[in-house]
Amino acid sequence: LYLFGGSTGNECLNDLHTYDIASGQWTLETRVQGLVPSPRAGHLCTVAADQRRIVFFGGAAGSKLFNDVHILDIVSKTWTCLLARVT
Numbered sequence: 001l002y003l004f005g006g007s008t009g010n011e012c013l014n015d016l017h018t019y020d021i022a023s024g025q026w027t028l029e030t031r032v033q034g035l036v037p038s039p040r041a042g043h044l045c046t047v048a049a050d051q052r053r054i055v056f057f058g059g060a061a062g063s064k065l066f067n068d069v070h071i072l073d074i075v076s077k078t079w080t081c082l083l084a085r086v087t
Contacts, residue, residue, distance in 0.1 A: 003019070033079070
């Protein structure tokens with residue numbers, strides 16, 4: 001299970017956590033490469049058909065709305081930005 005971003009109520013986050021079912025532990029991923037998306041909440045994501053990548057779209061940080069697409073390769077732990085637009 002992967003958890004990216006979200007909000008504390010005061011600020012948006014752009015951290016990435018993984019959950020290990022066997023140990024029942026959450027881990028902050030610190031080995032991620034590439035251009036990490038801006039802090040945000042309210043974004044959407046889905047797993048790609050190859051089950052190797054997670055596609056993230058949009059979200060917001062305060063009055064800033066994101067209309068962007070980022071992909072996280074969960075095998076290589078690498079972010080790729082496909083489309084970056086902010087309104």
